[in-house]
Amino acid sequence: xxxxxxxxxxxxxxxxxxxxxxxxxxxxxxxxxxxxxxxxxxxxxxxxxxxxxxxxxxxxxxxxxxxxxxxxxxxxxxxxxxxxxxxxxxxxxxxxxxxxxxxxxxxxxxxxxxxxxxxxxxxxxxxxxxxxxxxxxxxxxxxxxxxxxxxxxxxxxxxxxxxxxxxxxxxxxxxxxxxxxxxxxxxxxxxxxxxxxxxxxxxxxxxxxxxxxxxxxxxxxxxxxxxxxxxxxxxxxxxxxxxxxxxxxxxxxxxxxxxxxxxxxxxxxxxxxxxxxxxxxxxxxxxxxxxxxxxxxxxxxxxxxxxxxxxxxxxxxxxxxxxxxxxxxxxxxxxxxxxxxxxxxxxxxxxxxxxxxxxxxxxxxxxxxxxxxxxxxxxxxxxxxxxxxxxxxxxxxxxxxxxxxxxxxxxxxxxxxxxxxxxxxxxxxxxxxxxxxxxxxxxxxxxxxxxxxxxxxxxxxxxxxxxxxxxxxxxxxxxxxxxxxxxxxxxxxxxxxxxxxxxxxxxxxxxxxxxxxxxxxxxxx
Ligand SMILES: Cc1cc2nc3c(=O)[nH]c(=O)nc-3n(C[C@H](O)[C@H](O)[C@H](O)COP(=O)(O)OP(=O)(O)OC[C@H]3O[C@@H](n4cnc5c(N)ncnc54)[C@H](O)[C@@H]3O)c2cc1C
Numbered sequence: 001x002x003x004x005x006x007x008x009x010x011x012x013x014x015x016x017x018x019x020x021x022x023x024x025x026x027x028x029x030x031x032x033x034x035x036x037x038x039x040x041x042x043x044x045x046x047x048x049x050x051x052x053x054x055x056x057x058x059x060x061x062x063x064x065x066x067x068x069x070x071x072x073x074x075x076x077x078x079x080x081x082x083x084x085x086x087x088x089x090x091x092x093x094x095x096x097x098x099x100x101x102x103x104x105x106x107x108x109x110x111x112x113x114x115x116x117x118x119x120x121x122x123x124x125x126x127x128x129x130x131x132x133x134x135x136x137x138x139x140x141x142x143x144x145x146x147x148x149x150x151x152x153x154x155x156x157x158x159x160x161x162x163x164x165x166x167x168x169x170x171x172x173x174x175x176x177x178x179x180x181x182x183x184x185x186x187x188x189x190x191x192x193x194x195x196x197x198x199x200x201x202x203x204x205x206x207x208x209x210x211x212x213x214x215x216x217x218x219x220x221x222x223x224x225x226x227x228x229x230x231x232x233x234x235x236x237x238x239x240x241x242x243x244x245x246x247x248x249x250x251x252x253x254x255x256x257x258x259x260x261x262x263x264x265x266x267x268x269x270x271x272x273x274x275x276x277x278x279x280x281x282x283x284x285x286x287x288x289x290x291x292x293x294x295x296x297x298x299x300x301x302x303x304x305x306x307x308x309x310x311x312x313x314x315x316x317x318x319x320x321x322x323x324x325x326x327x328x329x330x331x332x333x334x335x336x337x338x339x340x341x342x343x344x345x346x347x348x349x350x351x352x353x354x355x356x357x358x359x360x361x362x363x364x365x366x367x368x369x370x371x372x373x374x375x376x377x378x379x380x381x382x383x384x385x386x387x388x389x390x391x392x393x394x395x396x397x398x399x400x401x402x403x404x405x406x407x408x409x410x411x412x413x414x415x416x417x418x419x420x421x422x423x424x425x426x427x428x429x430x431x432x433x434x435x436x437x438x439x440x441x442x443x444x445x446x447x448x449x450x451x452x453x454x455x456x457x458x459x460x461x462x463x464x465x466x467x468x469x470x471x472x473x474x475x476x477x478x479x480x481x482x483x484x485x486x487x488x489x490x491x492x493x494x495x496x497x498x499x500x501x502x503x504x505x506x507x508x509x510x511x512x513x514x515x516x517x518x519x520x521x522x523x524x525x
Contacts, residue, residue, distance in 0.1 A: 008040075008051045009033045010102065012059045016080040020062060020104075023072040028111075030061040039105045043093040047407065054095075054432065054466075055102040055474035058085065063110035067186060067194070067226040070106065074192045074224065077104055077462050085464050086220040088130060088161025091153040093350065094431025096165060096219050100466030101474055106224060109158050115139045116227070122201045123232045124183050129160030129225040136230070145232035146299065148175030152337045160225040165429055166217030168355075168386045170336055174267045174299075175233060177386070179216035186227040187215055190458035200229050214453075219431065220464040222457055236300035239267070241333035242309055244321035245290040249273040249381055252294045253361035255319035259296070260358060260388040262315065264308045268297040268384070270336065275380035279398075282508040283342040284515055288328060294321065295332050339382055340396070345507040350409065351396040352416040356425030358391050367419045368395045375412055375492070376500035392428070393420075398504045411492035414485070435471040436484035 012031040020029045040057040064070045077084045083103030090097045108130035118125040120143055127136050133154035137147050149171030151157045163178045184198030197211035198204040246252050252271055271294045280287035296312050298305040343349045356364050372379045379397030386392050399409045417427040426441050439447050451469055466472040471479040
């Protein structure tokens with residue numbers, strides 16, 4: 001796989017390095033080429049050609065140990081005019097934690113990852129922003145309290161990263177996304193001051209501008225989140241996932257509509273199509289042979305869960321859903337955070353994330369499949385319900401990141417965004433790669449207002465520049481949404497013209513042979 005080119009690694013600015021070493025300790029300032037290359041991308045290394053656009057190798061990587069360290073780093077960055085990039089576990093795929101202009105990457109997951117306090121009396125916990133969701137979830141569960149929601153990348157994704165990206169995930173249906181599960185945050189602002197965004201023990205309504213909301217979804221452009229106080233919910237003692245099979249994805253549209261209009265509020269609703277399970281089986285994983293599975297997870301007391309399950313059983317049966325064995329439901333729940341195991345065959349996998357109205361489920365599913373076929377791609381559709389009216393489709397496809405031609409596959413993400421616009425929805429998130437979408441999603445006036453907020457708070461433009469608000473190259477040139485669209489349309493035309501690749505199947509066969517040789521054949525979890 002291509003790693004960032006060594007030629008793109010420039011010398012770290014010596015005066016900034018000296019100041020940082022004096023301020024936070026030499027051992028917390030990393031300038032070796034190898035280390036910096038590791039921080040030059042998020043989900044997957046970029047092909048070398050991307051370096052024409054992005055100075056994606058940081059000049060310096062720092063690991064702060066405290067909020068005061070973060071303040072010192074921000075102060076030095078302002079003095080030296082060096083950009084800062086906050087980084088969690090780097091599991092997001094749109095280049096949010098990848099530098100565009102080099103600068104200082106602040107590794108929040110390195111050391112600032114502690115659970116500080118779980119306050120059972122006030123139903124909240126306070127954690128450092130670099131703590132991962134699983135660690136926090138487990139610590140809270142041990143005290144009989146449940147985190148409202150978390151991303152399916154929760155074994156590594158950080159609390160600060162998911163809030164900054166404002167995702168949707170497991171539990172969002174019942175408890176809302178990261179923003180709705182916040183009491184307060186401590187944020188080091190671009191000028192080095194500290195913002196306490198809310199209130200630790202009570203809700204923040206009727207308290208002036210909502211500063212929690214300002215930081216949620218800001219993608220690290222308005223400050224570095226250092227501590228977070230999250231709301232907790234009493235755990236009723238029972239957590240159960242039930243799986244229902246259907247012939248095809250489109251068949252779940254009507255039962256979903258009936259369920260989402262009923263009084264039953266499950267913890268989580270997720271779905272995966274038959275292709276998803278087929279790829280897993282080809283990768284040697286244990287996966288059911290069905291057209292589609294709809295997973296409904298319940299939490300609460302045993303009696304409430306039984307009552308809700310019976311109500312959902314009736315809805316599903318009415319629409320032809322077959323209830324699967326309890327072991328399947330449990331297996332699907334255990335796998336909820338490992339959707340992309342089929343990548344083990346050695347392929348890259350890119351998910352698109354779009355939200356649309358539930359009433360448009362069928363035409364959007366049809367359109368996503370049509371696109372996969374036109375683009376001659378190996379791919380599948382999974383997704384979740386975000387709330388009663390919003391469904392998130394996550395169509396994903398496999399691709400070979402070593403092949404320049406396959407980079408044309410990125411056009412699929414652009415085209416799925418177009419489908420979502422057509423149905424009154426939108427794609428999720430911007431980062432560095434889809435920052436040009438902001439104007440299409442929010443309109444010119446809103447973007448102007450957002451830029452005014454950014455300029456007022458970040459006068460020196462040091463906080464994660466080149467993200468969210470506009471797509472910029474390393475030379476500071478902005479790429480307009482029109483130019484981005486043209487480039488993606490051209491890539492789409494090229495992709496349609498290219499012959500079909502059978503790379504997933506080929507690699508899956510090689511992978512199966514290799515497992516047989518090693519004696520690890522058979523289906524695994
Ligand atoms: C297998 C898999 C499953 C996934 N499932 C989901 C899912 O269910 N739902 C979902 O929403 N996403 C999902 N994602 C995407 C991603 O994992 C999440 O968005 C995750 O929350 C990102 O957290 P992170 O710590 O990796 O952040 P990073 O990728 O490191 O950063 C994300 C953004 O947040 C900013 N940031 C990070 N930390 C801070 C901080 N302390 N202060 C300010 N800004 C900060 C970064 O600059 C960047 O812009 C998935 C990804 C994978 C690989």
